[in-house]
Amino acid sequence: MYSPSGSGVATKTGANSRVFVFEVEGMRQGSDSDKLTYPIRRSGRVYITVPYERMNQEMRRISRMGGRIVNIRPCNGTPSAESTASGNGLQSQQSGEQKKPMTQAKAKTEVPVNIYKPKSPFMGKCLSNEELVKEGGTGTVRHLTFDLSGGDLHYLEGQSIGIIPPGEDANGKPHKLRLYSIASTRHGDNLDDKTVSLCVRQLEYQHPETNETVYGVCSTYLCNLEPGADVAITGPVGKEMLLPDDEDATIIMMATGTGIAPFRAFLWRMFKEREQNPDYQFKGLAWLFFGIPYTANILYKEQLEELEQQFPENFRLTNAISREQQNPDGGKMYIQDRIKEHADQLWQLIQKPNTHTYICGLKGMEGGIDEGMSAAAGKFGVDWMEYQKQLKKEHRWHVETY
CATH class of the missing domain: 3.40.50.80 (Nucleotide-binding domain of ferredoxin-NADP reductase (FNR) module)
Structure with a gap:
């Protein structure tokens, strides 16, 4: 776990011990989204020291709070000539000051896996459940969005989450989870990092012996889910379908x-x-x-x-x-x-x-x-x-x- 030192530089050692300095403009205070310990300046620019493994999270926080990242540079632990490090890891510069541009650095994204497991799932709430198939189409496919606030469930594009339907199976045991590919970006459909969305088709098939119509347990549960209903979520899982960081790919x-x-x-x-x-x-x-x-x-x-x-x-x-x-x-x-x-x-x-x-x-x-x-x-x-x-x-x- 990351623990900032008095100078704002991570004390963690090893392969991920590198630290970077974010130069940020226009940051505003947001008490509901500012979960880190850095104080926020209301004007000018701020310099935030960030450990390698938390760069992506900090980028999201800055974006949520209206900030714009001007530059990112590696930090060697020595304050630059144009600014002075404060005790909390921030450096400041007046808005009108000129400085040399710094080389933009890209952070390797950390892949979250199994933050919530089947024995202790995250209890989210259904925010919306919308039909995607237009008139004249076959079957039903729903776009569902769940509230993740109050927990630590975060994910990347290409990952999946598990859904545990309520009730028991034919053997009297709790239903097992079903995995569904995530249909939203890491920021969620509301761009607040507090939701996750799925695209779910109701499974429907004919029983090979009785010829009766059988409906999938979990897909039917999700397709009929009412806004406001609780839903047990696990994960995220998956590294096979991740989107590369290369912007020119x-x-x-x-x-x-x-x-x-x-x-x-x-x-x-x-x-x-x-x-x-x-x-x-x-x-x-x-x-x-x-x-x-x-x-x-x-x-x-x-x-x-x-x-x-x-x-x-x-x-x-x-x-x-x-x-x-x-x-x-x-x-x-x-x-x-x-x-x-x-x-x-x-x-x-x-x-x-x-x-x-x-x-x-x-x-x-x-x-x-x-x-x-x-x-x-x-x-x-x-x-x-x-x-x-x-x-x-x-x-x-x-x-x-x-």
Whole structure:
């Protein structure tokens, strides 16, 4: 645990013992969100010494309180010539003073895991429960947002949380948790670091013996959850689907149905939170392939199309609408057909060292994706399956299917 010394410099030693100085403008006092011990100046600039492992948390706090990070530099423990360190780790400078620009430093994000476990889950509250499927679509898919205030549950884009439905199973034991991909950014849909959102489809299938309709226990519980109701949450978990810190990366996303959840989090962080994220300004290319049965089942349709219009150089959206579109062979248009259609271009992108590919949704989509990429790679004498193994070793091929 981090414990500041009298000079404001962390006393922790080891690989993460590095300390950085944040130069911040416009910081205001916020008693409800200021959870750290640093005093806040109302005018001018402040200099905050921050240990390496808490940089991301401090960036969020500064953003919440209206501050703007001007520069970040490594701290060697010696005050700079232009400012004097105070006893609490802050350094001050009058607003009108001129100073040399400092090199911006990027902090490696610490991945939170299992903050809350099944035996002691966090009890959140449902804030909202909204239907995402439009008239004419199939099934029900809900966007749920939970209140996390009062706890320490925080997460990153690409992680999952567990939900423990109330009641008991057929054997009289408490229901086990179900994992759901998080659909919101680390700041939450309200941008206050106090919420988490899910995209949940109600599971429905025919019993193979009785032929009666069976509904999923947890998905039905969540889809029918009323605002204000308590919900038991565990986690977060997962490191496979994390978004890279590289702002110039190429991010290829392939999703079916509610597999869009982590990609909504990615896209919202890339494009909808640009003003709130001084530490992350995406300038690369994000390409989403999305498979659904009907146009009415395109989840977050209006928001995705808006992003496509606002950021035409940085975001592409390619839908595969199986019941309304046909592939070149006259069959239904599935996501693997779209991959085959764009395989040559995807092959060129995937060869870039900062390209990451993510697959989330039905497991059946993987075979078609491999087939399309094999054809493209084969034109250059490359064995796709071997090449894919290399991508996995480089942590650039991310898969989470079911």
